Amino acid sequence: EAGVAQSPRYKIIEKRQSVAFWCNPISGHATLYWYQQILGQGPKLLIQFQNNGVVDDSQLPKDRFSAERLKGVDSTLKIQPAKLEDSAVYLCASSQQQGNTEAFFGQGTRLTVV
Amino acid sequence: AQSVSQHNHHVILSEAASLELGCNYSYGGTVNLFWYVQYPGQHLQLLLKYFSGDPLVKGIKGFEAEFIKSKFSFNLRKPSVQWSDTAEYFCAVIIGDSSASKIIFGSGTRLSIRP
Numbered sequence: 001e002a003g004v005a006q007s008p009r010y011k012i013i014e015k016r017q018s019v020a021f022w023c024n025p026i027s028g029h030a031t032l033y034w035y036q037q038i039l040g041q042g043p044k045l046l047i048q049f050q051n052n053g054v055v056d057d058s059q060l061p062k063d064r065f066s067a068e069r070l071k072g073v074d075s076t077l078k079i080q081p082a083k084l085e086d087s088a089v090y091l092c093a094s095s096q097q098q099g100n101t102e103a104f105f106g107q108g109t110r111l112t113v114v
Numbered sequence: 115a116q117s118v119s120q121h122n123h124h125v126i127l128s129e130a131a132s133l134e135l136g137c138n139y140s141y142g143g144t145v146n147l148f149w150y151v152q153y154p155g156q157h158l159q160l161l162l163k164y165f166s167g168d169p170l171v172k173g174i175k176g177f178e179a180e181f182i183k184s185k186f187s188f189n190l191r192k193p194s195v196q197w198s199d200t201a202e203y204f205c206a207v208i209i210g211d212s213s214a215s216k217i218i219f220g221s222g223t224r225l226s227i228r229p
Contacts, residue, residue, distance in 0.1 A: 035219075040222075041221050041222070042118075042204055042219035042220050042221040043158075043219045044219070045216055045217065045218070048216055055216075093158075093217075102148060102163055103217055105157045105159075107156075107157045
């Protein structure tokens with residue numbers, strides 16, 4: 001079974017630039033998550049999709065972050081404009097459904113904003 | 115607000131020592147509990163999970179965890195650690211019902227094993 005695919009693995013941008021990350025979840029997984037993991041901290045949920053609908057985006061900084069999952073499969077997360085404090089690893093995860101099922105994680109995208 | 119606390123930020127042990135990593139959560143409803151592990155340079159992987167039934171859960175690589183509902187705890191244990199257990203360990207909790215559940219992670223515990 002193929003895992004969660006994310007690209008790129010690494011990205012370095014200057015502050016005020018824009019960046020986009022891509023995630024392809026495990027086939028058939030209805031729930032998709034984007035997490036932000038700052039060095040030394042645990043993953044923080046940014047946004048959660050159920051199919052192509054948003055379930056929770058309460059911690060997404062909507063003035064600069066956006067995410068979509070138009071066809072209910074792959075997803076993109078965008079930051080525009082980036083700030084220094086956005087430097088982190090952005091993790092994508094998927095699960096078969098919400099509730100009592102485990103989430104499978106991708107390798108993550110390490111973003112450095114300089 | 116719901117949260118997950120891991121009080122040990124960095125634990126250093128010698129090989130063959132016993133391990134216990136603490137995890138406490140703050141949520142009064144039904145929870146599902148996980149421990150994830152992140153080996154250096156790798157992605158997060160599931161170590162074990164508790165949904166219901168026997169509160170003592172056994173996972174991969176000799177790890178186990180015990181859910182104590184009265185203490186809101188889900189501590190991870192291993193009787194004898196190996197150098198290959200060097201990794202970061204994250205406790206996670208699913209809160210909410212199936213239509214609006216979300217996974218909350220603790221801040222992680224870095225485990226270093228001296229050979």
